[in-house]
Amino acid sequence: MPDNSMPIIIVEDVHKSYLMGKEAVPALRGVSLEIRPGEFVCLMGPSGSGKTTLLNIIGGLDEAGRGHVIVDNENLVAMSEDKLATLRLRKMGFIFQSYNLLANFTAQENVESPMVLAKIGRKERRERARKLLEKVGLGDRTHHYPSELSGGQQQRVAIARALANNPAILIADEMTGDLDSETGFAIMELATQLNQDGMTIIYVTHDPRMAEFGKRLILLRDGKIVDE
Amino acid sequence: MILKYIFKNFSRRKVRTVLMILSLLVSTGLIVTMSATVETVRRSNVDLIASAVGRYDLSITKRDTSSDPFISVSEVAQEVLASDERITAVYPRFEAVVELTAKGHSGRGILLALDPERDDIGFIDVVSGTYKLGNGQVALLENASFTYDLDLGDTIDVSYSFPLPREKGQPNAAGASERRSTRSFSIAAIVRQDGVTGINTGDGLIVHMEDVQEWLDLPGRSGTLIATVDPAVYETNNAEAAALRIRDVVTAVKVRLGDEYEYRLDKASALNEAAQAFLVLQALINTYGLMALGVVGLLVHTLVMTNVQEQRRDMAILRILGSQRNYLFALVIAEVITIGLIGVSLGAGAGQLITHYIVVPLIERQMAMEGIVSPLTPRVSISSLLPVVIAAFAVLILSSLKPAREAANTKVMHAINPGVADNIQIEDLARLRERRPDFKLFLGGLVLMFIFALIAGFQIVETFGGPALEVTFILLALGLMVLGLGLIFYIATVPFEKLVLFLIGLVVPRLTYFAKRNVGRGQTRNTLISLLVLFSAVLPSFLATTLALEQANLEANARHNMGAPADIRVFGFWATPEEAEQYYLKPDFRTRQLASIQGVDQSVGLTYGYSTDVSDPVGFRTASVMAYGVDGYLNEVLFTDLIEFAAGGPEALDSIQGDLDAIIISKGLADHLAVSLGDKLLVSGEGTDHIAEYQIIAVARTIPGIRGIGRSRVTAQSNSDVLMSFDSFRSLITPLNQPLPPQDKPILSRIMMSLLPGAVARDVADEIGKRFSQDYSLNTRFMEVILENNERGQASQRIFLLALTTIAFTTAVFGVFAVIYVTIYSRRIEIGMMKAMGMKRRQLTGMLNIESITMTLGAALAGITAGAMMGYIAFYGERALSQRPTIFAVDTTVIPFIVIMIVLASMISATFSARRIVSKRAVEILRME
Numbered sequence A: 001m002p003d004n005s006m007p008i009i010i011v012e013d014v015h016k017s018y019l020m021g022k023e024a025v026p027a028l029r030g031v032s033l034e035i036r037p038g039e040f041v042c043l044m045g046p047s048g049s050g051k052t053t054l055l056n057i058i059g060g061l062d063e064a065g066r067g068h069v070i071v072d073n074e075n076l077v078a079m080s081e082d083k084l085a086t087l088r089l090r091k092m093g094f095i096f097q098s099y100n101l102l103a104n105f106t107a108q109e110n111v112e113s114p115m116v117l118a119k120i121g122r123k124e125r126r127e128r129a130r131k132l133l134e135k136v137g138l139g140d141r142t143h144h145y146p147s148e149l150s151g152g153q154q155q156r157v158a159i160a161r162a163l164a165n166n167p168a169i170l171i172a173d174e175m176t177g178d179l180d181s182e183t184g185f186a187i188m189e190l191a192t193q194l195n196q197d198g199m200t201i202i203y204v205t206h207d208p209r210m211a212e213f214g215k216r217l218i219l220l221r222d223g224k225i226v227d228e
Numbered sequence B: 001m002i003l004k005y006i007f008k009n010f011s012r013r014k015v016r017t018v019l020m021i022l023s024l025l026v027s028t029g030l031i032v033t034m035s036a037t038v039e040t041v042r043r044s045n046v047d048l049i050a051s052a053v054g055r056y057d058l059s060i061t062k063r064d065t066s067s068d069p070f071i072s073v074s075e076v077a078q079e080v081l082a083s084d085e086r087i088t089a090v091y092p093r094f095e096a097v098v099e100l101t102a103k104g105h106s107g108r109g110i111l112l113a114l115d116p117e118r119d120d121i122g123f124i125d126v127v128s129g130t131y132k133l134g135n136g137q138v139a140l141l142e143n144a145s146f147t148y149d150l151d152l153g154d155t156i157d158v159s160y161s162f163p164l165p166r167e168k169g170q171p172n173a174a175g176a177s178e179r180r181s182t183r184s185f186s187i188a189a190i191v192r193q194d195g196v197t198g199i200n201t202g203d204g205l206i207v208h209m210e211d212v213q214e215w216l217d218l219p220g221r222s223g224t225l226i227a228t229v230d231p232a233v234y235e236t237n238n239a240e241a242a243a244l245r246i247r248d249v250v251t252a253v254k255v256r257l258g259d260e261y262e263y264r265l266d267k268a269s270a271l272n273e274a275a276q277a278f279l280v281l282q283a284l285i286n287t288y289g290l291m292a293l294g295v296v297g298l299l300v301h302t303l304v305m306t307n308v309q310e311q312r313r314d315m316a317i318l319r320i321l322g323s324q325r326n327y328l329f330a331l332v333i334a335e336v337i338t339i340g341l342i343g344v345s346l347g348a349g350a351g352q353l354i355t356h357y358i359v360v361p362l363i364e365r366q367m368a369m370e371g372i373v374s375p376l377t378p379r380v381s382i383s384s385l386l387p388v389v390i391a392a393f394a395v396l397i398l399s400s401l402k403p404a405r406e407a408a409n410t411k412v413m414h415a416i417n418p419g420v421a422d423n424i425q426i427e428d429l430a431r432l433r434e435r436r437p438d439f440k441l442f443l444g445g446l447v448l449m450f451i452f453a454l455i456a457g458f459q460i461v462e463t464f465g466g467p468a469l470e471v472t473f474i475l476l477a478l479g480l481m482v483l484g485l486g487l488i489f490y491i492a493t494v495p496f497e498k499l500v501l502f503l504i505g506l507v508v509p510r511l512t513y514f515a516k517r518n519v520g521r522g523q524t525r526n527t528l529i530s531l532l533v534l535f536s537a538v539l540p541s542f543l544a545t546t547l548a549l550e551q552a553n554l555e556a557n558a559r560h561n562m563g564a565p566a567d568i569r570v571f572g573f574w575a576t577p578e579e580a581e582q583y584y585l586k587p588d589f590r591t592r593q594l595a596s597i598q599g600v601d602q603s604v605g606l607t608y609g610y611s612t613d614v615s616d617p618v619g620f621r622t623a624s625v626m627a628y629g630v631d632g633y634l635n636e637v638l639f640t641d642l643i644e645f646a647a648g649g650p651e652a653l654d655s656i657q658g659d660l661d662a663i664i665i666s667k668g669l670a671d672h673l674a675v676s677l678g679d680k681l682l683v684s685g686e687g688t689d690h691i692a693e694y695q696i697i698a699v700a701r702t703i704p705g706i707r708g709i710g711r712s713r714v715t716a717q718s719n720s721d722v723l724m725s726f727d728s729f730r731s732l733i734t735p736l737n738q739p740l741p742p743q744d745k746p747i748l749s750r751i752m753m754s755l756l757p758g759a760v761a762r763d764v765a766d767e768i769g770k771r772f773s774q775d776y777s778l779n780t781r782f783m784e785v786i787l788e789n790n791e792r793g794q795a796s797q798r799i800f801l802l803a804l805t806t807i808a809f810t811t812a813v814f815g816v817f818a819v820i821y822v823t824i825y826s827r828r829i830e831i832g833m834m835k836a837m838g839m840k841r842r843q844l845t846g847m848l849n850i851e852s853i854t855m856t857l858g859a860a861l862a863g864i865t866a867g868a869m870m871g872y873i874a875f876y877g878e879r880a881l882s883q884r885p886t887i888f889a890v891d892t893t894v895i896p897f898i899v900i901m902i903v904l905a906s907m908i909s910a911t912f913s914a915r916r917i918v919s920k921r922a923v924e925i926l927r928m929e
Helices: A051-058 A081-091 A107-117 A122-135 A151-162 A181-196 B002-012 B014-053 B073-083 B142-147 B209-215 B239-257 B266-310 B312-320 B325-369 B382-408 B427-432 B439-457 B460-464 B467-507 B509-521 B527-552 B554-562 B577-581 B587-596 B651-658 B667-673 B726-732 B761-772 B783-826 B828-837 B841-881 B894-919 B922-927
Strands: A009-020 A023-035 A040-044 A066-071 A092-096 A169-173 A200-204 A216-221 A224-227 B058-062 B087-102 B105-114 B123-129 B137-141 B155-161 B180-194 B204-208 B224-229 B261-264 B566-570 B600-607 B610-615 B622-631 B644-647 B662-666 B680-684 B691-702 B720-725 B748-755 B778-782
Touching: A009 A051, A023 A051, A023 A066, A023 A224, A040 A051, A040 A181, A051 A066, A051 A169, A051 A200, A081 A092, A081 B828, A081 B841, A092 A151, A092 B828, A107 A122, A107 A151, A107 B509, A107 B828, A122 A151, A151 A181, A169 A181, A181 A200, B002 B014, B002 B325, B014 B266, B014 B325, B014 B382, B014 B783, B058 B239, B073 B087, B073 B224, B073 B239, B087 B209, B105 B142, B105 B209, B123 B137, B137 B142, B142 B180, B142 B204, B155 B204, B180 B204, B180 B209, B204 B209, B224 B239, B239 B261, B239 B266, B266 B312, B266 B325, B266 B382, B266 B467, B266 B527, B266 B783, B312 B325, B325 B382, B439 B467, B467 B509, B467 B527, B467 B841, B509 B841, B527 B554, B527 B783, B527 B841, B527 B894, B554 B783, B566 B761, B587 B600, B587 B748, B587 B761, B600 B726, B610 B667, B610 B726, B622 B651, B622 B667, B622 B726, B644 B667, B651 B662, B651 B691, B651 B720, B662 B667, B662 B680, B667 B691, B667 B720, B691 B726, B720 B726, B761 B778, B761 B783, B778 B783, B783 B828, B783 B841, B783 B894, B828 B841, B828 B894, B828 B922, B841 B894
Parallel strands: A040 A200, A040 A216, A092 A169, A169 A200, B105 B204, B137 B180, B622 B720, B662 B691
Antiparallel strands: A009 A023, A009 A066, A216 A224, B058 B224, B058 B261, B087 B105, B087 B155, B087 B224, B123 B180, B137 B204, B155 B180, B566 B748, B566 B778, B600 B622, B600 B748, B610 B622, B610 B680, B644 B691, B662 B720, B680 B691
16 A cells, blocks of 8 residues: 655666676666655666666766765765664664575574664664564574575575664665565565565566565666666 | 697786795795704804804814823824725814913913914914914914003013823822923914814914924924814715714824824714704794795695686587596696796895895894804705795695696586586685585594694604604604694684674674675585694794793793802812812802902802701601701891792791701792691701701792702602702711811802892802802802893794794695685675675775675684694793792784784785785676586
């Protein structure tokens, strides 16, 4: 259901180019969009359309060449790297295609790690990590290392980790890309459940079946939004 | 083509190439510097020796038993020249002790006669006047000009006594010389000499040979012939071999001239001795050098392996184009050799420059501060460079073999499907990476230590002899000790890492949370780098701990050994008691002559040791002992705080003086004979049936200065001392039914003394030397002087140790850098994720720093523990065996230096290696995959 509240993310005329050798290759050419709290947005498009670039710029992982990106009333363009890191820590959660779990940390410790950075006390973070792992269905895998978990389980740990500091926004880049269909669907169902709990989710996918889970679909091509 | 490819690679991987070249430059530079410095000091030492013993190779004199003490110059010189073709020149000399008289002063001095037109041995430094001898003109040595207050144009009278031949078998010539001749000479120059003669020329003068021959009526004759040998004989690195060649030459001369002459080859002997002293030094440098190169090898191995894995696609394309495996293998080897050529050449050059412009001037300054003025000529010989260069290239080639094989095994699939290309990791070290130290390593360490113990304990080194072999064994033993201890103590790295993490965690708990898990569980733990850091720390810690203990115990040692603030011992060579009497001192030497020396306070005389047997009253148990008579009150001179009695007390040391039946024995002897205070002992005296009975008035555990008083029962069975009164001793050494020797019979061999407050030891020593050196053969020792000399020696040793530690750890820094660099590179995705998660740049750098510090410091601490423990065990063991108490000490120079160096190295390595990755945006890092 569309929300009439203030947008949590505002992207205004964002341009971004990458240098390939001596030549600048445009990735985004004046993208503008607004995302309100609680939306479940899917970004789709062919390879090189700029969807991951847009996702990274919204997440403060990359910076826009031109334009404005406002997340929860804070303009990312004017922010220092340290402030961006703090913003990501407090307000965003990230999920990547290849899970990117810390290999030497158990599932519980992986989930705890953002909370350590956020200076949350040991007792509280352990309790919260345990609950999050239970929430993603891994309550019995808390002390397993990533190498002892399947791909789907690893991605669930990554989701639990992304939720560790109660972020307002969950950003996911091809989060089902490395998973088989069945596991992929299960992960998307988990995301849907999180969205139903009120979390804003923006995700990128190639897979039309996964795109169907989103409540708002944005199509990009050649660095521009072509359809919504 | 190969070179083009190599240089392109260099420009593509500038950091790695520069790192490899720099590590080679630093390691070879430092090793060359150390070797060249030792070589320079060694040669300078040889030069100093030559200056002291004379810059000639052989001196020939007539034996003192010869009826004619003079040599017929032309005849004998011809014979000498003909005896060996390596003899290049022979010069006549006249060197004798004469009496000098001038301006109312008289004293002894040296008359040195030579022919300055022909004899150019040594250097004459003219202080004033003209160095022109002949016609009654002489050159006065500067010292004599001060002693006799003489100047140019003054005259000096020289009296020469013709020597009397000594009868063979007799210690001295009978009677005194009756032929004595005196002549006045005019002083034409005041000079200093360097290496002209080996005779100690304090006061003396140089006269023309012809003047002396005319004066003493000895035409065509001389007292001495000196000969020089072709300098090419010395042109070898093996000083012993050079010295033996000189001996061959002298042997040939002896065959020609026969036994009527005496032959001295002081320069060769001194050279040989000096070379021996430098062998251990060189062995230490070699050990450190090998360790340093080992670390460089690891660095090169790691970086080249990384290069190979990165270039795999290029190599696969070359394979598709038809390259042979050998070509790819050669490509890697050639790349490493090129780096080696650049790095080693620069290092060798840098080593020379550092030696020339920094080290040698510093040593000269240090020597000047100690009063030694001797210009050093920096020596960087091919022979000192070559081993370093060969070792460096051997290490380089060994370390590049595996990467080269990896390159040669490149499959074409790497180009067709890049997805199969290996990720960049230090997988080549995978076998040596593990979570916990391997028990096999521990066992390996035990085996190596066992072999070390065999070599050190059974003194194999001395069994074989030969300096080259000796150095090899020392090197081998040191190497085994380092490797063995390192492997044994590798197990300690984990607890040390935990300790380091705990301590860091107290300061930065959040970063330690991450570092702890990565270090503790990480598969990137690198056993090899941990072991190398550990190995690098073992030897310096061992040597530093030993040095610290030695220093702490220096004074205690000196006090224990000497027993009193000063002592005088007679020295000489004698075959019979009658001969010995010439050297021993009469009791009145102590009470009159020594007492008149200013600064001497109390003194006690000890007789020579009389070797005899003691037993309990019924002869149930016996022991061999050395009996000493005491003349004086020991409590007045001994360091009383070091005296320990098991029974009786210090008063016995004084009361024994007047008690003819009393004896003081050691605790060990009392235990062995099962006797105690108040019991009787039987001591065998001189002659038949001479058994003396004494009562034990004290049983001592330690009496400083008396070595044979100790606690060991085993030692006491055959090697214990007993003390008795002076008169008891006189009685003991006299056969029964014979009168006691006269009271003034010289039987004292040692005098222990104390000094008056404010007395300067060196002044007292000088005074004793002046007063008694002509008439007695005495060796005077002052604790104050010994301590000063020892402390100076220890300071030099510490500097040397720091220099060696710098070599080991400077290269360890590169090893740490290489491993950290590759480790961080292989963990970039994880770093990217942590950054995405919200970790700040400085937090990431901090975390990597903590990991790096923990890994290397844990290993360094394990190495320090290993080395220090070995040092303590060795030192305490040796002290326990010698029955001496030990003062505990901790090194406060080298070990803190190691810790600081390793922490700095880790921080610099981690910060520098992480710099590029952490400065990238998270998304850039994640895209790098």
